[in-house]
Amino acid sequence: MIRAGDHLNLGWARLILEELWRLGVRDLCIAPGSRSAPLTLAAADHPHLRSHCHFDERGLGFFALGLAKSSDRPVALITTSGTAVANLYPAVIEARLSRVPLIILSADRPPELIDCGANQAIAQPGLFAGYPVFAQNLPTPELRIDPRFLLGTLDQLWQTLQCNPGPAHLNCPFAEPLYPGQGEPLPDAYLDGLRHWLNHDQPLTRYIQPSALATDKELASWIEFASQPGVIVAGQIPDPAAATAVQALARHLGWPLLADVQSQLRFVPEAITHVDLALHHPGFQQQLAGSRVVLQVGGRLISKRLSQFISQHGWQARWQLDDSAERLVPDYGLDRRLVAPIAAWCQRHIACTPAAPRWDHLDNLSAPVASLLDQRLGHWSELGLAHRLCALVSGPLLLGNSLPARLLDMLGQPRPADDQPGRIFSNRGASGIDGLIATASGIALGMVQENTTGGQPTTLLIGDTSALHDLNSLALLRRPGLNLVLVLVNNDGGSIFTLLPGAAQSPALEGFFRLPHGLDFAHAAAQFGLRYQAPTRLDEFAHSYQRACQGGVTLIECRFPAEEAARQLAELAAACRTLDLPDVADQP
Numbered sequence: 001m002i003r004a005g006d007h008l009n010l011g012w013a014r015l016i017l018e019e020l021w022r023l024g025v026r027d028l029c030i031a032p033g034s035r036s037a038p039l040t041l042a043a044a045d046h047p048h049l050r051s052h053c054h055f056d057e058r059g060l061g062f063f064a065l066g067l068a069k070s071s072d073r074p075v076a077l078i079t080t081s082g083t084a085v086a087n088l089y090p091a092v093i094e095a096r097l098s099r100v101p102l103i104i105l106s107a108d109r110p111p112e113l114i115d116c117g118a119n120q121a122i123a124q125p126g127l128f129a130g131y132p133v134f135a136q137n138l139p140t141p142e143l144r145i146d147p148r149f150l151l152g153t154l155d156q157l158w159q160t161l162q163c164n165p166g167p168a169h170l171n172c173p174f175a176e177p178l179y180p181g182q183g184e185p186l187p188d189a190y191l192d193g194l195r196h197w198l199n200h201d202q203p204l205t206r207y208i209q210p211s212a213l214a215t216d217k218e219l220a221s222w223i224e225f226a227s228q229p230g231v232i233v234a235g236q237i238p239d240p241a242a243a244t245a246v247q248a249l250a251r252h253l254g255w256p257l258l259a260d261v262q263s264q265l266r267f268v269p270e271a272i273t274h275v276d277l278a279l280h281h282p283g284f285q286q287q288l289a290g291s292r293v294v295l296q297v298g299g300r301l302i303s304k305r306l307s308q309f310i311s312q313h314g315w316q317a318r319w320q321l322d323d324s325a326e327r328l329v330p331d332y333g334l335d336r337r338l339v340a341p342i343a344a345w346c347q348r349h350i351a352c353t354p355a356a357p358r359w360d361h362l363d364n365l366s367a368p369v370a371s372l373l374d375q376r377l378g379h380w381s382e383l384g385l386a387h388r389l390c391a392l393v394s395g396p397l398l399l400g401n402s403l404p405a406r407l408l409d410m411l412g413q414p415r416p417a418d419d420q421p422g423r424i425f426s427n428r429g430a431s432g433i434d435g436l437i438a439t440a441s442g443i444a445l446g447m448v449q450e451n452t453t454g455g456q457p458t459t460l461l462i463g464d465t466s467a468l469h470d471l472n473s474l475a476l477l478r479r480p481g482l483n484l485v486l487v488l489v490n491n492d493g494g495s496i497f498t499l500l501p502g503a504a505q506s507p508a509l510e511g512f513f514r515l516p517h518g519l520d521f522a523h524a525a526a527q528f529g530l531r532y533q534a535p536t537r538l539d540e541f542a543h544s545y546q547r548a549c550q551g552g553v554t555l556i557e558c559r560f561p562a563e564e565a566a567r568q569l570a571e572l573a574a575a576c577r578t579l580d581l582p583d584v585a586d587q588p
Contacts, residue, residue, distance in 0.1 A: 001014060001018060001198075002014050002015070002186060002190070002191065003045075004185070005180070005181075005185045006180070006185060006186055007177055007180075007182065007183040007184060007185060007186065008141045008142070008143065008183070008184075008186060009038040009141055009174045009175070009177065009178060009183075010038045010041060010042060010180060011141075011147075011186050011190065012038065012141045012147075012150060012172075013038035013039045013041070013042035013172075014042045014045075014046075015147055015150050015151060016039070016042070016105065016150065016154065016170075016172070017039070017042045017043060017046050017049060017076075018046070019150075019151045019154045019155070019203060019204065020049075020076055020103065020154060021046065021048055021049055022201055022202060022203045023154065023155070023158040023203050024073055024074065024158070025049070025073070025074055025075070025076050025103065026048070026049065026050060026071070026073060027049070027050050027051075027052065027064075027067055027071065027073075027075045027076070027446075027449075028043050028049050028050065028051045028052070028075075028076050028077070028078060029051075029052050029053075029054070029060050029061075029063060029064040029067070029075060029076070029077045029078070030043060030051055030052070030053045030054075030060075030077070030078045031053070031054060031055065031056070031057045031060050031077075031078070031079050031080070031084060032053070032055065032080070033079060033080020033081070033084060033107065034080060034178060035080045035081040035107040035108065035109065035120070035174060035178065036078050036079060036080040036081070036105075036106075036107035036174075037107075037178040037179055038107075038174055038178060039078045039105055039107060039172065040078060041179070041180065043078065050449070052067075052445070054438075054475070054476060055475075056087075056472045056473070056475075057079055057084045057085075057087035057088055058087040058088070058090065058091070058434070058435065058438075058472075059435065059437075059438040059470065059472050059473040059475075059476060060077060060079075060088075060438070061077065061087070061088040061090065061091025061092065061102075061435065061438075062090070062091045062094075062427075062434070062435025062436070062438035062439045062442070062470075062473070063438040063439070063441050063442040063445075063473070063476055064076075064077050064091065064102055064442060065091050065094060065095055065100055065102065065427070065435070065438075065439050065442060066398070066425070066438065066439035066440060066441060066442025066443040066444075066445075066446065067442035067443070067445060067446045068095075068100050068101055068102060068442075068446075069100055069238065069425055069439075069442070069443055069446070070396065070423075070425070070442065070443040070444075070445075070446030070447050070450065070452075071446040071449065071450055072239075073101075074101035074102065074103055074158075074161055075101075075102055075103070075442075076102075076103040076104075076105060077102060077103070077104050077105065078105045078107070079104070079105075079106050079107065080107050080120070081106070081107050081108045081109055081120050081121065081122070081124065082120035082121065082122055083122070084106075085104075085106040085122075085124055085127055086122075086127060088104060088106075088128075089127075089128060090430075090432060090434050090435060091167075091435060092104070092128045092131050092132065092167045092169075093131055093429070093430045093432075094427050094429045094430050094432065094435070095131075095166055095167040095429070096131040096132070096133065096166045096167055096429065097429025097430050098236075098238075098426075098427065098428065098429030098430075099164075099165040099166055099324055099326075099429075100165065100166070100167075100429075101161045101165045101166065101167075101168070102166075102167045102168070103157065103161075103167075103168050103170065104128075104132075104167060104168065104169045104170065105170050105172055106124055106127075106169065106170070106171050106172065107172055107173075107174055108124045108171050108172060108173040108174070109121040109173060110140040110173045110174070110175040111140070111173065124137075124171050125137040125171050127169075127171075128167070128169055131166075131167060132166070132167045132168055132169040133160055133161065133164045133165070133166035133167065133168060134156070134157045134160040134161070134168040134169070135168070135169040135170075135171075136153060136157070136169075136170055136171070137171045137173075138150070138153070138170060138171060138172050138173065139173070140173045140174070140175050141174070141175075143186075143187070143190070146193055147190070147191065147193065147194060148193055148194065148204060151194075151197070151203070151204040151205075152204060152205055153170070154170075154203075155203050155204055155205035155207075156205075157170065158203070159207045162207075164324070165324075219349075219352055222349055222352070222353070223352065223353060225293055225295075225317055225319065226253055226349075226353050228292045228293050228316065228317075229255075229290055229291050229292050229293075229359045229360070230253065230255045230291050230292065230293040230294060230295060231255055231256050231257075231258060231288065231291040231293075231294050231295075231360075232246065232249065232250045232253075232255050232256070232257050232258070232294075232295050232296075232297065233258045233259075233260075233294060233295070233296040233297070233301070233306070233310065234246055234257060234258070234259040234260060234263035234265045234271075234296075234297050234298060235260050235262065235263060235296060235297065235298035235299045235300055235301050235328070236260065236262040236263065236298045236299060236300045236426070236428060237262070237263045237264055237265070237297060237298045237342065238262075238264075238425075239264075239342070239343070240264050240423055241343050242297075242323075242341075242342035242343045242346075243263055243264035243265050244264075244343075245342060245343040245344075245345075245346035245347055246263075246265065246297050246342065246346055247265055247268050247270055248346065248347075248350060249346040249349065249350055250270050251270055252350045252353065252355050252356075253353065253355075253356055254355070254356035254357045254358045254359055255291075255295075255358075255359070255360075256270075256272055256288075256291075256358070256360045256362045256363070257270045257271045257272065258271070258272055258275050258306060259271040259272075260298075260300075260301050260302055260303065260306075260409060261302060261399065261405070261408055261409040261412060261424060262298075262300070262302065262399070262409075262424060262426050262428060263297075263298060264423065264424055266409070266412060266414075266424075267390065267412070267414035272362045272363055272366050273363075273366055273369070273370055273414060274366055274369045274370055274373065274410065274411070275303065275306055275366070276303040276305050276306060276409065276410045277369050277373075277410060277411075277572060277573070277576050278362075278365065278366045278369045278576065279305045279306065279309060280305075280573050280576040280577045281365075281369075281576055281577060281579055281581060282577075283365060283581045284362070284365050284366065284581065285309065287360060287361060287362055287365055288309070288313075288360075288362060289313060290359075290360065291315075291360070292315065292316045292317075293315060293316055293317045293318070293319070294310060294313075294315055294317075294318050294319070295319050295320070295321060296310070296318075296319070296320045296321070296329075297320070297321045297322065297342060298321075298322055298328070298342075299320070299322065299328025299329065300328065300428050300429075302405055302406055302409040302428070303409060303410070307330075310333075311331040311333060315335075317335045317336070318333055318334055318335050318336075319334065319335060319336040319337075319338060320334050320336075320337055320338065321338040321340065321342060321345060321346075322338070322339065322342070323339070323340065323341050323342055324339070325337075325339045361582075364582055365581050365582065368579050368580070368581055368582075369576060369579065370413075372572070372575055372576065372579065373387055373411060373413070373572075374413075376568075376571075376572065376575070377411065378538070379538065380536060380537050380538050380541075381560060381564060381565075381568060382403075382407065382489060382491060382558075382560040382564060382565045382568075383407060383411055383565060383568050383569070383572075384538055385487075385489065385538070385541065385558055386404070386407035386408050386410075386411045386412065387411045387412065387413050388413060388538055388541070388542070389408065389412070389459075389461065389487065390408065390412040390413055390414065391413045391414070392542060392545050392546070393422070393459050394422060394456045394549075395422040395447075395456025395457050395458055395459065395549075396422045396423045396424075396425060396443055396444075396447055396456075396458045396459070397422065397423075397424050397425065397458075397459045397460075397461065398424075398425045398426065398427075398436070398439060398440045398443055398458065398459070398460045398461070399424065399425070399426045399428075399461055400433070400436050400460065400461050400462035400463055400466050401426075401427060401428065401431045401432065401433050401436070401466065402433055402463055402465070402466065402494070402496045403463055403489075403491075403495060403496040403499075403565065404461045404462060404463055404489060405426060405428070406496075407565070408461065422456060425439075425443055427439055433463070433465060433466040433469055434466075434469050434470060435470055435473070436460065436462050436466050436467075436470055437460065437462065437467065437470040437471075437473040437474060437476070437477070437486070438470060438473035438476055440458060440460035440462075440484060440486070441473060441476035441477055441479070441482070441484070442476075443458050444457070444458035444482050444483060444484040445479065445482060448481055448482065448483065456483075456549065457483040457484055457485050457548070457549050457551075458483065458484045458485070459484070459485045459486075459487060460484065460485070460486045460487065461487045461489070462486065462487070462488055462489070463488075463489050463490075463491070463494075463495075464488060464489065464490040464491065464492065464493070464517070464519075464521075465493060465494050465515070465517075467486075467488050467521065468517065468519070471524060474524060474525075474527075474528040474530065475528060477528065477530060477553045478528060478529055478530075478553075482552075482553055483551055483552065483553070484553045484554075485545060485548045485549065485553075485554050485556065486530075486553070486554070486555045486556065487545070487556050487558065488521055488555060488556065488557045488558065489558050489560065490520065490521065490557055490558065490559045490560070491559075491560045491561070491562050491564075491565065492516045492517060492518065492559075492562050493514040493515045493516040493517060493562060494513060494514045494515060495514060495562050495563070495565060495566070497509060497513040497514050498514065498562065498563050498565070498566040499565070499566050499569065504566065514562065516562065520534075520557060520559070521555060521557050522534070522557070524555075525555040525557075530553050530554065530555045531548070531552060531553065531554040531555070532554070532555050532556075532557070533547075533548070533554060533555070533556045533557070534556075534557045534558075534559070535556065535558065536559075541556070541558065544556050
């Protein structure tokens with residue numbers, strides 16, 4: 001709270017952080033700077049907010065993103081003015097597209113110091129274009145402005161995040177003085193209009209929203225939809241409770257569940273395993289084509305083959321459910337778009353729909369694909385690692401973008417039914433390769449703070465180019481108490497380009513797309529004080545991983561030939577097309 005002797009800038013900063021705490025913020029991510037001193041000093045004095053500092057604003061943004069993902073709460077960031085703010089842009093884009101609530105408090109020069117040659121002064125309002133779900137340029141603090149304006153602005157920001165999660169930008173100009181002991185102290189009557197607010201620990205404004213229930217007409221339409229042979233496709237579902245509700249709906253309807261690895265459902269018993277590979281076989285496609293309707297929950301499917309099947313099949317009805325109104329179907333082929341909280345919607349529609357037996361035999365048809373993978377991927381290879389990893393991971397898992405996410409979605413071997421892996425995270429909003437180490441650090445810290453890991457470490461599966469892109473963020477892994485395993489796949493450059501026919505056949509592949517670097521990460525691990533392992537066999541990797549799970553941070557580097565994954569995937573696709581699948585007519 002405001003203290004005796006505080007000047008106006010520091011008083012505003014204290015009010016901002018106090019209201020954010022009352023609204024529900026618990027973590028502040030701070031990069032050093034002078035113009036942001038009022039906010040930083042207010043953070044240092046706040047008795048309840050946890051502060052996390054990092055020298056690199058770009059990494060700090062992704063660290064905050066990971067922390068918000070794992071804590072399921074908005075996280076606030078404090079930066080100084082100038083390009084410090086611009087370095088948050090990649091994380092802001094990812095936060096908007098993956099609907100993660102971040103609150104950016106960017107310090108700024110007052111208007112009279114913009115566009116006049118003043119140091120570290122750029123035009124910051126609107127810097128993030130249309131990506132923030134809420135953006136406001138605050139006035140420079142003045143005594144004539146009622147402090148209730150400041151608190152009410154934060155309350156409106158928070159309400160916006162509840163309805164539409166994403167990044168919010170509050171640009172905060174501060175004129176000097178910036179530090180305590182300078183300038184005139186606030187008058188005693190400054191908080192007279194906040195007497196009621198000062199007597200409790202609630203926000204100034206409380207919003208109440210009535211709940212909306214489905215109409216009888218909508219329920220009748222659903223019952224007709226659900227009475228047909230259908231399939232549920234689970235895309236990106238960050239919330240485990242929502243994923244569990246989707247699983248229960250699939251079981252209740254008797255519909256097969258085709259689950260993306262980002263859905264938290266890829267490895268549950270109801271999910272059809274290795275769908276991407278199984279779709280190579282005409283028999284599997286034929287059986288899947290027996291479904292007349294599809295309910296897709298969430299979006300951003302990793303499997304291009306599954307996306308193409310959904311787009312090209314002649315559905316009688318195609319619905320999509322998500323708690324956001326954003327467009328999540330690139331082919332615009334939906335008949336109905338359901339915008340509702342996923343868990344509540346599923347539970348309500350289970351209650352009004354008769355249970356039905358399974359209509360399909362897709363699980364039996366996909367079993368030979370699983371056997372094929374067990375036979376072919378038992379040796380040290382990039383595909384073998386992807387197949388084996390999920391059988392080892394018990395805690396949270398962050399999937400790197402580019403090739404790692406695709407391979408795990410396609411090949412991941414499930415754990416036993418009573419031993420499911422932990423929560424799966426991804427940065428698949430914009431699907432950039434930047435900030436993944438920082439994001440993993442934030443996730444790991446959030447899991448420790450929330451005490452939701454069950455003693456298991458957070459695992460990051462990342463490619464070498466992505467790791468080089470975020471090397472500064474290895475400094476974030478030195479935090480005491482952090483438990484994280486960084487599985488780094490080093491195939492000497494962007495080997496995903498070897499899977500893309502246009503790039504793979506180009507003479508410019510090596511020098512302009514894949515960019516081989518010839519580096520290993522042993523010295524990087526040593527520089528940042530991380531434990532390091534470099535296994536060369538699958539059994540050795542399993543031993544290294546299990547030892548790393550005992551605590552601390554370990555970088556496990558797994559090196560593979562650049563073109564091996566592309567060759568093996570082509571061989572697997574050919575083998576899947578000729579598999580001897582059971583005749584569905586003979587199924588019970």
